[in-house]
Amino acid sequence: MKNLNEIKYFPSGLLEKIFNQKKMFSNLDIIGYSVLNNPIYRLRIGKGIKRILIWSQMHGNETTTTKSLIDFYDFLINDKVGKDLSAHLLFSIIFQLNPDGSNRFSRNNHNNYDLNRDALNLSQPESKTLMKEFEVFKPNFCFNLHGQRSIYSIGKSTIPASISFLSPSTSKNKILTKSRLISMRLIVGVCDYIKSKYSLVYGRFDDSFNLNCFGDFFTKKRIPTILFEAGHFYNDKYRKFSRELVLQSLIKISLLIKNESYKQIDYKKYYKIKSNNDNLRDIIIKNVTILKNNKLFFAQEIAIQYSEKLVKNKVLFIPLIDSIAKKLHYESSLIFELNDNQSQKNILKSKIGENAEKFINKLNLLNNI
Ligand SMILES: [Zn+2]
Structure with a gap:
């Protein structure tokens, strides 16, 4: 198999090859089918009580975070800290919510729907699948994984936003509900960690409210949700660096949840995180x-x-x-x-x-x- 760092295209067949290679099929369930009848796989891993629902590639051309999720799986299986995480947490992971879009390398699904604008209408089989998993699994936390264009910088600087986070709003006036405060604390925690390890490489994404987005919808349902945006870095068109940042962030946020150490974090620091600007061109x-x-x-x-x-x-x-x-x-x-x-x-x-x-x-x- 090709080195994942040298590919941008991540079709469903490649994902199945990886499942095969890692002998994962016995732990996978098919929880739904796409418009073109491609299976949507879900992995349950862990033995803990606190449940985390994670999904990636709901936009088919945003492939960096799928690679990070495979890295995260390897971490949970092989690493000492990872094994401890899966002893205390229970993950439900959907590696690729939009297999048809992934196969044709498009943001939208086969019916040209943006699945992240379908949380209320549930008009597409892929959105129904995610909602069903949300209802069955009853997560305590959700991680919504995306990729963002290379135009985004941290604040008005020339530094690319290699990773960005968002605590989605629950209403137009951006009221701070209990669940939103939790996701804000987790984001502050992970940003502090990234800052100490890699210096300034994170940003804050636009939080205008749209209930049709799954992150907003799940936050309104009182489940703390974090949106990840894998960005870019200088001369790194295959986004190797942001793949690493997403992996480290998944680990860090899971640790903050496991230890409940996020409870001590000052949520107000969330507003100090510089927001993204579309300030850059290639x-x-x-x-x-x-x-x-x-x-x-x-x-x-x-x-x-x-x-x-x-x-x-x-x-x-x-x-x-x-x-x-x-x-x-x-x-x-x-x-x-x-x-x-x-x-x-x-x-x-x-x-x-x-x-x-x-x-x-x-x-x-x-x-x-
Ligand atoms: Zn996206």
């Missing part, structure tokens, strides 16, 4: 000459953002023009300034949304990185 090029409507525009700045596209079972990173302006208000870890000679020889004729691959290749910008 590449910025300055001093570009642009041809538009038969007119030349000099000394322009362009931002380029990679779009992920599945081609022949492999995810390609396609550089698209995100924005063009005299002065852009974005930051990037890859900023190039063309000299006047380069700028005159390589006039950009593409528009926003178009592929910039040829332009970048002609300028040889990425060859020395």
Whole structure:
């Protein structure tokens, strides 16, 4: 099997291969089927009383946290601390809630539904499966695992938000219920830990209320829920670093729950966690000459953002023009300034949304990185 660190595409077949390799099938149950009749698997692991429900890949193209969950399983089975965790806690793990979306590398399911906007309507079989597991398992805590785009920075800095957390709201006016206070304390605890171990690499995600999101819905049902967003890091397109951060966070939060040490944490520190900003772009090029409507525009700045596209079972990173302006208000870890000679020889004729691959290749910008 390929090294998981070198893949972005995580279809249901790969997950089944891993289950096979790790001899996990005897501990797995099929708890539902997707629109295309692909099985949705659930693993129950642990002997404790406190129950934690975890699900990943409800958005099929967000694959980092599925890798982290496999790492977490290995940790629970093999590590001394992990074995102790599973003696005191009971986990219900759904590694891939959206197998159809995972197979076609899309956020939405086969019916083009965003499953995280279906908590109230339960119109899709995958959402019904998650709700059924919630009702049967009766978790004390929920972890809702996602991945976020590379545009997010910590606050207004140029530091990418490699991992972000959210304690979902329970109402429009963001009232602090008992369950929300618990998830806020857990997030403060894990952020302090990440800060001590890796320095600043976390952020806080937008908490506008939407009851159709499962996190908001479960929090309103009085179950502390934490949303994880696996982000990116410099020159780490396969997100090896955020995979590690998600694993360490799963371990840390489970320990805080096991020891009940979160009860001593000051929830107000949650508000001090810097919120995410969509401040970053993958590449910025300055001093570009642009041809538009038969007119030349000099000394322009362009931002380029990679779009992920599945081609022949492999995810390609396609550089698209995100924005063009005299002065852009974005930051990037890859900023190039063309000299006047380069700028005159390589006039950009593409528009926003178009592929910039040829332009970048002609300028040889990425060859020395
Ligand atoms: Zn997501």
